[in-house]
Amino acid sequence: MSSRCLYIYVYDERPNSPDNSEYWISQVDTYGGGFSPVIFLSNIKDDRPHLTDEDDLRSKYRFIQEPFHKFSIKDDREKLIEFRQTVMETVSNNVLWKNQYMTTYGYELKEKLHNHFKQNNKHMSNKDFQTIAKKCGIPADKVDFVLKELITLGICFQYKHLEHFGNYILNPEWAIQGIYNILDTARNDDQARYIIDVDYVLKILDEREIKEKKQNKYKFPYEDVDFLFYLMEHYQLAYFSYKDKQHICIPSISPLNSPSAEIPMFDDVANSNKLRMTFGTENTLPPDIMARLIIIRHTHNKSEVNENLLWRKGVVLKYAKDTVAIVMAERCRIIVDVYGSESTKYISIIRKTLYTIFDTYNSIEPEVRYKVLFEKTPKLLSKILKDRRSSDKLMYT
Secondary structure (H helix, E strand, O other): OOOOOOEEEEEEEOOOOOOOHHHHHHHHHHHHOOOOOEEEEEEEOOOOOOOOOHHHHHHHOOOEOOOOEEEOOOOOHHHHHHHHHHHHHHHHHOOOOOOOOOOHHHHHHHHHHHHHHHOOOOEEEHHHHHHHHHHOOOOHHHHHHHHHHHHHOOOOEOOOOOOOOOOEEEOHHHHHHHHHHHHHHHHOOOOOOOEEEHHHHHHHHHHHHHHHOOOOOOOOOHHHHHHHHHHHHHOOOOEEEOOOOOEEEOHHHOOOOOOOOOOEOOOOOOOOOEEEEEEEOOOOOOOOHHHHHHHHHHHHOHHHEEEEEEEOOEEEEEEEOOEEEEEEEOOOEEEEEEEEOOHHHHHHHHHHHHHHHHOOOOOOOOEEEEEEEOOOOOOEHHHHHHHHHHOOOOOEO
């Protein structure tokens, strides 16, 4: 999600349909900073529609475009045509991009690159790109500038620092579809895997083609999947697990609940220096925030993260022999409990990491609070999580 987007929220108007509009509009606000326009479309499917609180949404999110559109996408052909026209006018008149211009030769290069990717090509070599740019009349000293414009517009990607494809201009559709296939493959596996390797992905993709009798638009050989793993690490979607650089861990599809086993956590942890910190927000937290925290901490120090002690909304991090942290995400806050002799130092490190993450969101300003914990520390993770839910009032801001 980005601020340089027009968002269309389509909601099925049925009496029993869950109303998730508040959640999704708040996510647009988080990533778009209140500048990205949102067009609201209620897809009416019967005579007893569920009523959305339009006034409440208008008062909270001024970037929602008027009016709220309500019609049947399937049956109201005329209103669908009017809606499409509204979308085109919103794109044409939006102040974020209506004054953005591109040179004639830049536009010609964009079209040639677009046509190249339409033929299902996954990339173009940098050498070929330079050749086409020259044929379009782009001065040599302007090629990099035009390329940056095309990347900003989402026409292509380039990752010079990544292995294998660093010298290529990439097809965005190929990269996005590849990452989606990897996430979808792992998420829908019967064993709910969140640690996978290249061979596993290739096997499942082949089996899916045979089962569905439908050929994928793009082929993903071994070296492509390997590169996409690096790309997922770049975008903080996964991190490389183990030492062979063949396995990745995807925290966002890890188990939903905390480890059910009675795991003794604190045999080496001192019973003093127990601190709690919370990051509270008014908005619903972005769904990727816990995964990003886990990936960043693993990047800084691989020994901090144990794959058996992470779940979709939480993680146990180990900083030193006798210092650990339990981090959990709730709807509007993150709770960090740190135990051990270096708890003050470690809670400062985690605070800095969380601030770094929150700074990437455009409209979330967390309130940070602290508490000194005096109660005796249980030795089982399940007991700690249970006790936390029963008492967590904070003392200091």
